[in-house]
Amino acid sequence: VCVCVCVCVRAGLLSQLSSHSSHARVCVSPVLVAQQRNNSTTPKVKVEFDQSTGVAVMHMQSPPVNSLSLDFLTEFCINVEKLEMDKSCRGLIITSSQPKVFSAGLDIMEMYGKSPERCGEFWRAVQEMWLKLYSSDMVTIAAINGSSPAGGCLMSLTCDYRIMADNPRYSIGLNETQLGIVAPFWFKDTMVNTVGHRTTELALELGLLYSPSEALKVGLVDLLVPEDEVLTTATKTMTKWLAIPDHARQITKSMMRKPTIDKLTSKREADIQNFVSFITKDSIQKSLRMYLEMLKKRRG
Amino acid sequence: VCVCVCVCVRAGLLSQLSSHSSHARVCVSPVLVAQQRNNSTTPKVKVEFDQSTGVAVMHMQSPPVNSLSLDFLTEFCINVEKLEMDKSCRGLIITSSQPKVFSAGLDIMEMYGKSPERCGEFWRAVQEMWLKLYSSDMVTIAAINGSSPAGGCLMSLTCDYRIMADNPRYSIGLNETQLGIVAPFWFKDTMVNTVGHRTTELALELGLLYSPSEALKVGLVDLLVPEDEVLTTATKTMTKWLAIPDHARQITKSMMRKPTIDKLTSKREADIQNFVSFITKDSIQKSLRMYLEMLKKRRG
Amino acid sequence: VCVCVCVCVRAGLLSQLSSHSSHARVCVSPVLVAQQRNNSTTPKVKVEFDQSTGVAVMHMQSPPVNSLSLDFLTEFCINVEKLEMDKSCRGLIITSSQPKVFSAGLDIMEMYGKSPERCGEFWRAVQEMWLKLYSSDMVTIAAINGSSPAGGCLMSLTCDYRIMADNPRYSIGLNETQLGIVAPFWFKDTMVNTVGHRTTELALELGLLYSPSEALKVGLVDLLVPEDEVLTTATKTMTKWLAIPDHARQITKSMMRKPTIDKLTSKREADIQNFVSFITKDSIQKSLRMYLEMLKKRRG
Secondary structure (H helix, E strand, C coil): CCCHHHHHHHHCCHHHHHHHHHCCCCCCCCHHHCCCCCCCCCCCEEEEEECCCCEEEEEECCCCCCCECHHHHHHHHHHHHHHHHCCCCCEEEEEECCCCECCCCECHHHCCCCCHHHHHHHHHHHHHHHHHHHCCCCEEEEEECCEEEHHHHHHHHCCCEEEEECCCCCCEECCHHHHCCCCCHHHHHHHHHHHCHHHHHHHHHHCCCECHHHHHHHCCCCEEECHHHHHHHHHHHHHHHHCCCHHHHHHHHHHHHHHHHHHHHHCHHHHHHHHHHHHCCHHHHHHHHHHHHHHHHHHC | CCCHHHHHHHHCCHHHHHHHHHCCCCCCCCHHHCCCCCCCCCCCEEEEEECCCCEEEEEECCCCCCEECHHHHHHHHHHHHHHHHCCCCCEEEEEECCCCECCCEECHHHCCCCCHHHHHHHHHHHHHHHHHHHCCCCEEEEEECCEEEHHHHHHHHCCCEEEEECCCCCCEECCHHHHCCCCCHHHHHHHHHHHCHHHHHHHHHHCCCECHHHHHHHCCCCEEECHHHHHHHHHHHHHHHHCCCHHHHHHHHHHHHHHHHHHHHHCHHHHHHHHHHHHCCHHHHHHHHHHHHHHHHHHC | CCCHHHHHHHHCCHHHHHHHHHCCCCCCCCHHHCCCCCCCCCCCEEEEEECCCCEEEEEECCCCCCCECHHHHHHHHHHHHHHHHCCCCCEEEEEECCCCECCCCECHHHCCCCCHHHHHHHHHHHHHHHHHHHCCCCEEEEEECCEEEHHHHHHHHCCCEEEEECCCCCCEECCHHHHCCCCCHHHHHHHHHHHCHHHHHHHHHHCCCECHHHHHHHCCCCEEECHHHHHHHHHHHHHHHHCCCHHHHHHHHHHHHHHHHHHHHHCHHHHHHHHHHHHCCHHHHHHHHHHHHHHHHHHC
16 A cells, blocks of 8 residues: 555655556456456566476566556456466466565555545455465465565465565565555454564554564564575475475465455455545545655655 | 562562551542542652653552552553543553562452452452553553563553563563462453463463563563663654554554453453452462461561 | 374384384274273383372383374373372373384374274374363473474473473474375464464474474474483473462463363364364375385385
């Protein structure tokens, strides 16, 4: 949520945001009933699937900062679903083709000045991304080769393993609170499952962004490696995971995660209503406008 | 519970306990329907509120060791409630004016030789203190400038952040078990939320008191500073917390803590009954009498 | 489950497994209605009870690797129950008389080629061992003087405190997944209660076996000591635990563990059905057969 700026301020990417407001945005069906293909000219996600290893690498390549827009999420989910249904695909590595950023998180433009219907559609797509990844039967590894705030952090947290570039200029965390937005309960649940209750409380109350070494210390990521070794290390790690019998691993994963997944599934519509009524409030819209104006001034 | 002695034995404060049994104890209405003011001559709590920063500092000043008696709790809760209702107050720092002790915890004299009604009244006040602090919309910081056993530890655990004096003679922990008393489920829940299940199990089964460095290691406190910097560090830390948008922080805090709060709220009367029937048992009263006699002998 | 091999491969004990398939196996009544005594000539468990201290030491002495067979579990549970009912017994230390192994876990021979009824009887005995130990009123300390995979690890996890030999050749962990079997929910719950959600997720998905130093780091054990000091340290530690008032400690222990125990108690029959239908599947039986054949070849 609105996290591009956090990334930018830290990583000096402000200039890259210039194209942000002129994003080509296309009208797509809601992700759950997606029948039309995303008609962007360039795919926002590039999938390389190696039949010999059973491992797919998903490169996020949506300039400038892999913001999670509705069309990005739609395309992302379609690709995950395809791999999920392909029984020859056993492992998925998620990484970024954009420099310095894994993903900047939810696209603020999807939340500003949009109709309640459109906001709801967007939120359903965010839920869908989380549901698909958190419950995936594939081994999922996040190869975090850049900053990963808010929704980018959430995406990482859904994976079975997180490898991050050991670059102190990068950061990761659910920093929504800093921007006046609240991480919903399932973001919170995912973080509690990963780093425990107290670290989550502190992180979410303060909207903390962690440096890679801090993130490793609290358990938000599992391994730090030099920046140019993130993907190769992910591939090596995947080999170790794929040595485990799939069926037993999948049942085990489901046992660990099912209560958290069931909680969102059973409250999904209420969670959408909650998001829509929060985000369309005058006060929140005003905050977002001021935020966007500040961005413009900084760029100007 | 009965923890003064633990404090004293460790911190050499036994002599200060001489006034203990001669405490002026006044009859006050139960805290929930408190309409009369505490008629002690000296306030047990001193509040300094800085309008310019929105931060209140509450100094506990009930000699000798800030025991949590019924009148202390009543006065404490009235003050917290006043600040809570004052929209200009955004942050609360809790600290002690007594040397070497933050708070020695529940006052044993409230549990020995008292009627069931009075015991129930007392316990309701303990619950009320916890409920008010754990659900506070204010940023709450414990500036722990002395030992903080049992109820004193509980009070610290309700805060958003804990800063402790780095003095190895001080200790902190829920040590009730050592004295034959059991920490109730909501003490336990609060500790589990802070340090996790296993550390809590070990700490509560053994009634562990931690040195400041041990407490930092297990996550019972967040920061250690030299003794004379506890309050100034708390003030600086508060400034950082107040930079976070209040509304988002408050919703986040509530999301983290609501299940734990709801649990006590829904079982409040049963918890009182449970405490009263336990504490008024002949065997427990006998333990308390022997304990008090041991105290007298030590002082004699 | 099937974990002997893991132990063996690591600790070079393969030769000791030669007697495995020729185990004298006797027909005993199910553990819950056990009326007949185990009629093995040599007891699988030796209990030394010191009346003066109130501490019993239970030596597991079932060659070669203290596998948890139905008759072992029956004898083990009868002994625990006797001690539990003896009010003069306040503490229980569990250790192994076998070299290099604490316990190799569930006996694979109980799961291969057995009738559903017999499998169900076996699983009920595994549940009973866990229920008795996890809910024991005694102070329980695991003196882990050898490797402790799968069911051996589970047994350790039920104790109040775990002391392990600091020998890097030993390992401990719930490694079922590596063998294509799934740790059931109450194994998982016990581990989550000990090391938290994320460490458990990683450990169970990968079937991790930890070295002693790794186990200490994640909190799977509480203390490492030289191999010849494991039992003496357990005895000294027990003295400290017995200084705590029994009644308060027992209520506290129950408060921490009751939800986890109630969960299995209420789902006990379903859990048995689930195990039986899983383990008697053709595919699983085939895995077990291949596994046993591999064992034979290695020995051959």
